[in-house]
Amino acid sequence: MATLQIDACSRWFGNVVAVNDVTMTVGPGITGLLGPNGAGKSTLIHMLGGFLPPSAGTVTLDGATIWKNQEVYRTIGIVTEREATYDFLTGKQFVRASAELHGLADPGAAAHRALETVAMTDAQDRKVGEYSKGMKQRVKMASALVHDPAVLLLDEPFNGMDPRQRLHLIELLRDMGAEGRTVLFSSHILEEVELLAHQIEVVVSGRHAASGDYREIRRLMIDRPHRYTITSSDNRSLASALVADGSTAGVSIDGDVLRVQASEFLRFAALLPRVARDADVRLLQVTPSDESLESVFSYLVESSSRASSRTSSRTPARATASPATRERS
């Protein structure tokens, strides 16, 4: 059992703040680090993996500082996003070299076991440079698993995988989590994280925007104002009928289209067709105008910063309880 702790951690590169005052605990089981590209996920994983010192705050493994502490690699296995490996080695040689560097008693057997775990024994005698992206990812995974680590860090592990490889990796990570290992993986795809992680940490623009299990995160994402662009046979009648209902926060007529802001997603979805029928208006087109993940994320950030201005805290949005307060110094 191993626990990673990120405490009041920030990281900046010159004038750019990549990670902004993040506090999170990653314990045994599978945790998904979710956020759009450029949100600071890789920076966080690099700090957890000991490849980057935090500019402020601490990053520890079971209480021990990770930065400049090569002993943590007895506990941590890391797979970074960059593809480069020792392309001139065969898969087997590559994983075996890892086992040797870990000083394992029987590096050959450990390498074989790790290659079996990722189902790469068939291709183990081919050069790593000849592998497909997904195979490289798996052999890197084998190399990270060779010393049977309690902590596994994976940066965008599903990138470049075909559906079959993806399924296989999902199974593999589930097993790892079930064995009580601490598995942290990053992704910008909600469905991926939802499928796998029992705990989700959302990072947006370097801030820790939300934290919870997938149901809570999903609810946070659905339970927010939604904007629609609507064209209908009679925009004005529809507008007045919609304004009369409480689940509509705002309606505006913009040339040929109607722009509606709904305050409650589910209620509005049920309301719109009913109102249209009652008003005898034909709906021609209904388009959600901000369904991109970007806008979902930015909503989470806004809501967490609204919460922080209200309560003087900088705690991420939490669905389970009212935001705990931590006084800003």
Add this chain to the structure above:
Amino acid sequence: MNGTVVRLTARGMLGGRRVWLLGALAVLLVGIAVLARVLVPVSDTEAATLLQGIAFATFLPLFGLIVGTGAIAPEIDDGSIVHLLAKPVSRHTIVQSKLAVALGATIAFAVLPTVLAAAVLGLGPGAVLAFGVGALAAGAVYSVLFLLLSILTRHAVIIGLVYALLWESLVGSFVPGARNLSVQQWALSVTESLAPDGLVTANVGLGLACALIVGGFAAATWYAGARLRVLTLTGED
């Protein structure tokens, strides 16, 4: 030293085209000596001048640059260094292992050809040995300096080239004080002390040269390990 790091480094450095480049340069060095010997009668002084100008001023810095950076810079550039760094292996051990490979390559591709060239040019055994030891000293210092440079900056090859071409060749010839900080002069000082009198003249005293060679080598090796320990991977770029 770590056998696995040595093996990986050697395969990475000598497995590709680099080994052919090194081999070609070594052959070129010996070839120039053979040509000189065949075409014109060469006196000992002329032979010494030729070796200084070609082997010491050009080939050794160039070899040091190729093997010193080659031992680690490509891995830092493409990020595969994480496979070494994500292991419970002392960073000093990693540097020492990589340096051992760079040294081995320098000896095989630069020091031995220098010795061979000296012999081809008709120098006596004493002078050949003197040039060999000098070349070893220069090769060792260049290797570790360029290895260190590769850890300090991603522009190691450019900076190294500027150093090798401008500092060692030009500044040293025009600014006498700069010669104290020239690896080439340190190495020549060692050669001078071993060679027959009057064959080679160096601008740096033997004591200072030895201290700078040994001290510089040890300090650069240690510092390279210390800097590898705090090597950062850039974030999202």
